[in-house]
Amino acid sequence: MVDIGSGSDPRLMVDVEGFSPEKSLAVIEAQHLEAIRSLRVDPVPILGMWGLAWLGGFGAFYLASPDGPGPYLATWAAGLVLGVLFAAAVAVSVQQGVWRSRGVEGPSRQVGAMYGWSWPLAFAGLYGVNLGLIHQGLPTGVAPLLWSGSSLLVVGLLYLAGGMIWTDRVQYGLGAWTLVVGAASVSAGVPGNFAVLSLAGGGGFLVACALAYARGARGRVTRAQP
Amino acid sequence: MTIEGLLPPLDPVIHAQPRLRVTVALAALDDGDQITFPRLQEIVGMTAGNLSTHLRKLEDAGYVTVTKTHRHRTPVTYLALTRSGRRALEDYTTALRALLATPEPLLRLEDSP
Numbered sequence: 001m002v003d004i005g006s007g008s009d010p011r012l013m014v015d016v017e018g019f020s021p022e023k024s025l026a027v028i029e030a031q032h033l034e035a036i037r038s039l040r041v042d043p044v045p046i047l048g049m050w051g052l053a054w055l056g057g058f059g060a061f062y063l064a065s066p067d068g069p070g071p072y073l074a075t076w077a078a079g080l081v082l083g084v085l086f087a088a089a090v091a092v093s094v095q096q097g098v099w100r101s102r103g104v105e106g107p108s109r110q111v112g113a114m115y116g117w118s119w120p121l122a123f124a125g126l127y128g129v130n131l132g133l134i135h136q137g138l139p140t141g142v143a144p145l146l147w148s149g150s151s152l153l154v155v156g157l158l159y160l161a162g163g164m165i166w167t168d169r170v171q172y173g174l175g176a177w178t179l180v181v182g183a184a185s186v187s188a189g190v191p192g193n194f195a196v197l198s199l200a201g202g203g204g205f206l207v208a209c210a211l212a213y214a215r216g217a218r219g220r221v222t223r224a225q226p
Numbered sequence: 227m228t229i230e231g232l233l234p235p236l237d238p239v240i241h242a243q244p245r246l247r248v249t250v251a252l253a254a255l256d257d258g259d260q261i262t263f264p265r266l267q268e269i270v271g272m273t274a275g276n277l278s279t280h281l282r283k284l285e286d287a288g289y290v291t292v293t294k295t296h297r298h299r300t301p302v303t304y305l306a307l308t309r310s311g312r313r314a315l316e317d318y319t320t321a322l323r324a325l326l327a328t329p330e331p332l333l334r335l336e337d338s339p
Contacts, residue, residue, distance in 0.1 A: 019241075021322040021323070021325040021326040022326060024243075024246065024322050025319070025322050025323070025326070027243055027246060027247065027250075028246065028250050028319060028322075031246075031247040031250040031251055031270070032250050032253075032254060034251075034269060035250065035251040035253075035254035035269050036254055038268070038269050039254055039255070039269075102265065103261055103262040103264065103265025103266075103268075104255065104259055104260070104261050104262075104265065105259065105260050105261075105262075105304060106255075106256070106258045106259030106260055107256065107257070107258045107259060108255075108256040108258075108259050109259070
């Protein structure tokens with residue numbers, strides 16, 4: 001029925017079968033996009049949620065600081081805002097990873113799981129070091145700078161790693177930017193560090209989110225034209 | 227000059243649309259990965275009976291590997307595209323593009339002086 005190479009007129013044969021190369025290419029294209037959409041982690045909600053969490057969470061700390069323009073809210077309220085937003089961002093990230101990899105077994109799942117666990121492991125190490133330094137008599141005025149500087153170093157490095165694993169320039173660029181923001185936050189001092197984290201840090205995530213979204217949209221357009 | 231021999235033949239195994247779609251979906255997996263039957267079913271949107279019929283044909287052609295195993299005492303079926311399955315899809319896509327690009331001018335050759 002489909003031995004198209006040996007017919008007298010291949011187009012006639014394929015027309016009789018209700019087949020056209022255009023239609024088949026469109027079927028391939030549509031099924032490929034559906035599979036990618038279902039299997040790949042979508043960075044847009046992850047980056048967007050983290051952008052909002054940094055903007056809102058660290059912004060709240062800046063506004064709660066007695067040495068800043070405020071204080072406009074209590075420190076505990078700022079802590080609550082940050083806690084809730086960060087918990088939501090962690091939930092979105094984990095949900096994406098778990099949901100997309102369900103029913104898939106093999107190297108990609110292992111890489112994803114190892115990368116995912118790198119985050120709590122790295123932050124557990126960071127807490128250990130920082131709490132140790134504070135216990136050893138680190139001046140209280142410096143502690144907030146230690147937290148923001150070291151946290152951003154860890155975040156930046158993990159985004160560099162993500163960029164390497166998935167050959168993703170947006171992630172890699174965000175990692176590099178986060179390292180710069182970490183250093184800048186320490187130079188800014190308290191409470192300026194919170195403004196830097198909120199605007200430059202959160203802003204970096206939101207720019208990365210926009211770039212990832214644009215890349216996704218561009219991919220859909222170019223692939224649709226064979 | 228005839229068209230025979232110039233146009234690549236289309237692989238009958240994946241020329242059937244459901245099998246083409248299953249092959250495309252499996253090709254989206256990373257190297258070395260495999261996928262469970264229900265998850266594949268979700269991506270291609272076919273009934274279980276339909277999907278297993280087509281998978282059997284793909285397996286017979288050597289395009290798909292079917293691995294039956296147990297997880298927490300529940301039987302699980304994993305599916306993956308073989309190397310020749312991936313190549314078949316690439317060849318098929320190339321053939322479609324060639325078909326799309328060549329027929330008209332070739333057919334007109336016979337009329338030219």
